[in-house]
Amino acid sequence: xxxxxxxxxxxxxxxxxxxxxxxxxxxxxxxxxxxxxxxxxxxxxxxxxxxxxxxxxxxxxxxxxxxxxxxxxxxxxxxxxxxxxxxxxxxxxxxxxxxxxxxxxxxxxxxxxxxxxxxxxxxxxxxxxxxxxxxxxxxxxxxxxxxxxxxxxxxxxxxxxxxxxxxxxxxxxxxxxxxxxxxxxxxxxxxxxxxxxxxxxxxxxxxxxxxxxxxxxxxxxxxxxxxxxxxxxxxxxxxxxxxxxxxxxxxxxxxxxxxxxxxxxxxxxxxxxxxxxxxxxxxxxxxxxxxxxxxxxxxxxxxxxxxxxxxxxxxxxxxxxxxxxxxxxxxxxxxxxxxxxxxxxxxxxxxxxxxxxxxxxxxxxxxxxxxxxxxxxxxxxxxxxxxxxxxxxxxxxxxxxxxxxxxxxxxxxxxxxxxxxxxxxxxxxxxxxxxxxxxxxxxxxxxxxxxxxxxxxxxxxxxxxxxxxxxxxxxxxxxxxx
Amino acid sequence: xxxxxxxxxxxxxxxxxxxxxxxxxxxxxxxxxxxxxxxxxxxxxxxxxxxxxxxxxxxxxxxxxxxxxxxxxxxxxxxxxxxxxxxxxxxxxxxxxxxxxxxxxxxxxxxxxxxxxxxxxxxxxxxxxxxxxxxxxxxxxxxxxxxxxxxxxxxxxxxxxxxxxxxxxxxxxxxxxxxxxxxxxxxxxxxxxxxxxxxxxxxxxxxxxxxxxxxxxxxxxxxxxxxxxxxxxxxxxxxxxxxxxxxxxxxxxxxxxxxxxxxxxxxxxxxxxxxxxxxxxxxxxxxxxxxxxxxxxxxxxxxxxxxxxxxxxxxxxxxxxxxxxxxxxxxxxxxxxxxxxxxxxxxxxxxxxxxxxxxxxxxxxxxxxxxxxxxxxxxxxxxxxxxxxxxxxxxxxxxxxxxxxxxxx
Numbered sequence: 001x002x003x004x005x006x007x008x009x010x011x012x013x014x015x016x017x018x019x020x021x022x023x024x025x026x027x028x029x030x031x032x033x034x035x036x037x038x039x040x041x042x043x044x045x046x047x048x049x050x051x052x053x054x055x056x057x058x059x060x061x062x063x064x065x066x067x068x069x070x071x072x073x074x075x076x077x078x079x080x081x082x083x084x085x086x087x088x089x090x091x092x093x094x095x096x097x098x099x100x101x102x103x104x105x106x107x108x109x110x111x112x113x114x115x116x117x118x119x120x121x122x123x124x125x126x127x128x129x130x131x132x133x134x135x136x137x138x139x140x141x142x143x144x145x146x147x148x149x150x151x152x153x154x155x156x157x158x159x160x161x162x163x164x165x166x167x168x169x170x171x172x173x174x175x176x177x178x179x180x181x182x183x184x185x186x187x188x189x190x191x192x193x194x195x196x197x198x199x200x201x202x203x204x205x206x207x208x209x210x211x212x213x214x215x216x217x218x219x220x221x222x223x224x225x226x227x228x229x230x231x232x233x234x235x236x237x238x239x240x241x242x243x244x245x246x247x248x249x250x251x252x253x254x255x256x257x258x259x260x261x262x263x264x265x266x267x268x269x270x271x272x273x274x275x276x277x278x279x280x281x282x283x284x285x286x287x288x289x290x291x292x293x294x295x296x297x298x299x300x301x302x303x304x305x306x307x308x309x310x311x312x313x314x315x316x317x318x319x320x321x322x323x324x325x326x327x328x329x330x331x332x333x334x335x336x337x338x339x340x341x342x343x344x345x346x347x348x349x350x351x352x353x354x355x356x357x358x359x360x361x362x363x364x365x366x367x368x369x370x371x372x373x374x375x376x377x378x379x380x381x382x383x384x385x386x387x388x389x390x391x392x393x394x395x396x397x398x399x400x401x402x403x404x405x406x407x408x409x410x411x412x413x414x415x416x417x418x419x420x421x422x423x424x425x426x427x428x429x430x431x432x433x434x435x436x437x438x439x440x441x442x443x444x445x446x447x448x449x450x451x452x453x454x455x456x457x458x459x460x461x462x463x464x465x466x467x468x469x470x471x472x473x474x475x476x477x478x479x480x481x482x
Numbered sequence: 483x484x485x486x487x488x489x490x491x492x493x494x495x496x497x498x499x500x501x502x503x504x505x506x507x508x509x510x511x512x513x514x515x516x517x518x519x520x521x522x523x524x525x526x527x528x529x530x531x532x533x534x535x536x537x538x539x540x541x542x543x544x545x546x547x548x549x550x551x552x553x554x555x556x557x558x559x560x561x562x563x564x565x566x567x568x569x570x571x572x573x574x575x576x577x578x579x580x581x582x583x584x585x586x587x588x589x590x591x592x593x594x595x596x597x598x599x600x601x602x603x604x605x606x607x608x609x610x611x612x613x614x615x616x617x618x619x620x621x622x623x624x625x626x627x628x629x630x631x632x633x634x635x636x637x638x639x640x641x642x643x644x645x646x647x648x649x650x651x652x653x654x655x656x657x658x659x660x661x662x663x664x665x666x667x668x669x670x671x672x673x674x675x676x677x678x679x680x681x682x683x684x685x686x687x688x689x690x691x692x693x694x695x696x697x698x699x700x701x702x703x704x705x706x707x708x709x710x711x712x713x714x715x716x717x718x719x720x721x722x723x724x725x726x727x728x729x730x731x732x733x734x735x736x737x738x739x740x741x742x743x744x745x746x747x748x749x750x751x752x753x754x755x756x757x758x759x760x761x762x763x764x765x766x767x768x769x770x771x772x773x774x775x776x777x778x779x780x781x782x783x784x785x786x787x788x789x790x791x792x793x794x795x796x797x798x799x800x801x802x803x804x805x806x807x808x809x810x811x812x813x814x815x816x817x818x819x820x821x822x823x824x825x826x827x828x829x830x831x832x833x834x835x836x837x838x839x840x841x842x843x844x845x846x847x848x849x850x851x852x853x854x855x856x857x858x859x860x861x862x863x864x865x866x867x868x869x870x871x872x873x874x875x876x877x878x879x880x881x882x883x884x885x886x887x888x889x890x891x
Contacts, residue, residue, distance in 0.1 A: 185865065430649065441875040
């Protein structure tokens with residue numbers, strides 16, 4: 001294996017230049033994990049290409065030598081989707097960070113994969129546009145990673161996910177070809193299937209995204225409730241009234257406590273839950289909806305309204321820092337990401353409370369209340385050797401709960417390596433087999449980010465009795481393909 | 483019926499009682515299959531597919547049959563699987579804004595049922611009478627795609643019967659879900675070449691409290707395009723902006739939905755200095771022009787150039803081209819007189835060639851054989867090689883509507 005990687009390193013140095021190939025063990029170790037640090041593997045080799053052609057050449061070499069490879073953007077993923085292979089190559093796209101085009105008339109931007117999510121918005125803002133999907137890591141996460149994970153964010157309730165905003169992607173396929181997947185092309189929506197495939201169907205090298213017009217008005221309010229039940233009733237009332245807020249987020253008492261300890265967000269004292277509701281759109285529409293929302297939050301004991309962008313940022317500060325903030329109140333914690341139908345939220349939250357008591361682990365709840373996407377934070381003390389396992393078990397029990405209620409084991413963080421073992425709880429063997437057919441169509445050698453998504457290694461095998469390429473009659477000019 | 487066929491017919495009726503010999507009414511772009519079977523359950527559909535795979539029967543799926551003349555004629559068609567009897571609304575959780583339906587449910591009655599709860603499946607039905615399954619399989623969309631997206635954007639879960647009869651599911655019943663590959667995406671626009679959709683879960687939207695249309699009658703094309711651009715880039719957030727020249731001089735209409743819809747429309751009318759507002763759409767709204775139907779897809783920013791190319795090609799080839807649509811998607815209606823077929827074909831090839839440079843794609847939807855004989859209805863397509871590989875994995879025997887899709891898939 002070392003020989004093979006050594007040979008590849010030499011070839012890649014020839015292809016990319018020596019400053020684009022990392023073999024030094026100390027430097028390799030800086031790539032050992034993504035945002036989910038519990039899984040670590042030092043990559044065999046790291047390359048830092050600057051063009052699609054270089055990536056294609058690297059992939060071609062990997063295929064020739066049957067070497068597994070993994071693509072990585074900024075490494076902020078939370079499911080180990082960019083976990084490298086010790087016997088493989090890590091292709092890092094951080095040097096490909098040019099915004100190639102901002103086309104305001106056409107409402108689109110063309111960017112390289114290493115461009116950060118926020119950089120697109122920053123480039124578009126002077127024109128009155130922005131890039132709508134906004135994962136919490138948007139300051140650092142790359143658009144290539146966003147495509148791989150189909151990233152969401154607080155505002156996806158109204159505006160949708162990455163997949164709803166990608167118009168085309170140039171990719172390097174797992175056999176080293178550069179192909180453009182365009183939403184305008186007829187036939188299978190390969191672009192849609194590629195987005196969210198967690199880096200297993202190829203590597204995006206150039207992406208065209210839709211830009212969204214800035215709303216005329218944004219109104220943000222924070223409502224404090226005695227309990228999550230009371231907050232949940234307000235959410236149901238808002239959705240029931242036919243309002244689609246830009247965001248509707250909830251934090252429970254423990255999450256608020258953590259945020260206070262960390263960023264002193266100064267949410268109303270004594271709140272059992274806070275709800276952040278953001279409305280955006282045409283001014284008159286927002287004004288009308290806003291009045292309705294205030295009415296529907298009648299159980300709130302305090303409502304704060306952001307008068308300007310500074311106050312809006314203050315309201316969001318606690319929510320946006322919630323994950324990291326939990327570090328202030330617990331030595332260690334697991335960030336969970338599950339989804340339940342929104343109407344099941346009260347029952348599921350009550351059950352999480354019961355599980356928390358049963359396992360003796362505190363659970364802080366932060367969630368996208370509008371679409372039922374829960375982020376329970378399971379707290380534990382990693383000094384206690386058994387606590388980690390217990391927290392892990394509880395975390396898994398929460399996913400079971402989500403699946404039992406007709407939900408999903410992941411709403412936005414992805415399956416990666418972290419949740420592949422939970423896939424059979426949500427999908428049958430036949431379901432996974434159908435997904436694997438797509439995998440095999442793209443990557444018959446299982447070299448492109450192997451070991452992710454699927455719970456057990458699967459082989460592709462040959463397609464039985466299939467003619468490949470052009471029909472002989474067509475090739476000979478005797479028939480036309482219609 | 484030869485003996486072998488009679489045996490097959492008996493075998494088919496054993497797994498699906500509602501089977502009969504096909505007639506001209508069952509033709510798929512002119513190809514008449516041998517039998518038509520209408521399964522009553524997904525299990526019957528799966529049994530039919532297993533039997534078809536065993537006996538090497540080519541299968542085409544049909545919903546209401548409103549777009550069965552789109553695409554290529556299949557290279558083979560033995561069995562038409564009519565999914566019209568699978569027409570149940572299985573689950574409507576209003577509080578979750580989600581509906582789970584069978585493929586034979588028609589959009590119209592579904593809309594009425596959802597409206598009772600103040601909700602909608604925000605998909606347009608430009609041909610009229612379409613089923614959910616047909617809408618997914620043809621990926622057809624209309625004016626409101628601007629706000630709500632295409633079928634692929636609203637489909638959140640799908641259950642399918644694959645060519646070998648396996649029933650599989652991907653996605654789920656929640657709007658936010660990234661577990662596993664989203665195979666629903668593959669099945670949208672697949673024209674039944676990957677499997678049968680036997681169940682679909684859609685994201686719903688609240689019905690808007692009010693709708694208002696701003697209708698403009700610009701003096702010329704340049705004014706029309708400029709007004710449409712103003713609408714597109716305005717913060718009044720129109721849900722749809724459409725153009726029509728099929729009725730004569732161009733007319734532009736924009737839909738505003740939700741709070742203060744009428745006053746938002748009126749404000750734009752004032753700033754554009756033209757037009758009227760209405761609580762009803764113009765009669766052409768959300769329909770296709772008559773005649774031979776050509777679909778043109780293009781990047782949003784190219785609207786004016788695309789119209790220009792179409793006009794110029796129409797002039798050069800003496801074709802009366804009626805255009806209708808908006809940013810990114812236009813439909814062109816031309817004469818269906820067989821005598822005009824050579825001109826029509828030349829016109830199609832001309833715009834296909836010229837629009838490619840603008841990132842545009844030209845697809846022939848509804849056309850007589852005389853036109854089809856002269857042009858490839860799909861054009862060259864995009865990642866056709868990858869599509870073929872997907873097809874091979876999902877349908878290795880090549881039994882599902884073989885050749886109906888782009889690239890002979």
